[in-house]
Amino acid sequence: MNPSLIRLTERVWVYPYEQERDRPNLGYVRGDRLSLAVDAGHSDAHIAEYHAALKAEGLPLPDITVLTHWHWDHTFAMHRVHGLTLANGRTDRHLRAFRKKLACEGVEAFLSMHETIRREYAGNRPVVVTPADIVFSGGIDIDLGGCPVRAFEVESPHTDDGTFVQVPGEGVLFIGDANSGAFPTWQRDATKAKKLADTIRTLDARIVVEGHWTPTTTEDVVNDLLEG
Numbered sequence: 001m002n003p004s005l006i007r008l009t010e011r012v013w014v015y016p017y018e019q020e021r022d023r024p025n026l027g028y029v030r031g032d033r034l035s036l037a038v039d040a041g042h043s044d045a046h047i048a049e050y051h052a053a054l055k056a057e058g059l060p061l062p063d064i065t066v067l068t069h070w071h072w073d074h075t076f077a078m079h080r081v082h083g084l085t086l087a088n089g090r091t092d093r094h095l096r097a098f099r100k101k102l103a104c105e106g107v108e109a110f111l112s113m114h115e116t117i118r119r120e121y122a123g124n125r126p127v128v129v130t131p132a133d134i135v136f137s138g139g140i141d142i143d144l145g146g147c148p149v150r151a152f153e154v155e156s157p158h159t160d161d162g163t164f165v166q167v168p169g170e171g172v173l174f175i176g177d178a179n180s181g182a183f184p185t186w187q188r189d190a191t192k193a194k195k196l197a198d199t200i201r202t203l204d205a206r207i208v209v210e211g212h213w214t215p216t217t218t219e220d221v222v223n224d225l226l227e228g
């Protein structure tokens with residue numbers, strides 16, 4: 001049976017991560033007028049489950065999907081999102097470059113990158129890479145109706161294209177995989193980790209949602225980043 005949405009606050013939910021197929025948490029923020037997703041998901045199958053979970057809760061499908069970074073497990077379901085996708089310029093460029101690479105090298109090169117990708121795409125599921133509909137630089141404020149959301153670029157040890165999604169009224173911060181090391185070695189640059197810890201601390205969120213872990217606290221994430 002597929003998991004249900006987890007409600008974090010009045011306006012924020014999470015569709016939980018899964019290790020087997022490297023599926024990240026998918027966020028959901030409901031405003032009075034619009035709703036927003038954080039990350040699109042790993043494949044058409046993943047986003048179909050997310051949409052089914054939203055329908056089961058009686059929640060409208062997202063109008064906007066913000067991407068935390070370009071990695072396949074967060075973005076390759078973009079061809080099936082409801083509404084528009086939003087990414088920073090680097091994320092969009094990475095997606096365009098990977099789409100070109102797929103066209104040149106074929107799907108097998110992608111599937112063989114990791115066993116979790118092969119599991120996600122078992123049964124010849126289509127691999128489709130889609131650039132973003134809206135590209136921002138620096139930061140962008142989105143008013144969902146009684147619920148402001150801010151998406152902004154951050155420097156991170158994971159990739160060079162990190163975006164945070166902050167829901168200040170709810171005390172929630174989505175950080176994607178920003179606090180992890182780089183794929184595939186997971187080595188974490190200590191200087192970048194320290195800088196990221198400082199950034200996260202100043203945002204003062206009650207709940208921090210990482211890509212592949214249970215929602216936690218600012219203190220937890222900051223301590224882990226400073227441990228090296």
Ligand SMILES: [Zn+2]
Pocket residue numbers: 069071158177
């Ligand atoms: Zn990642």
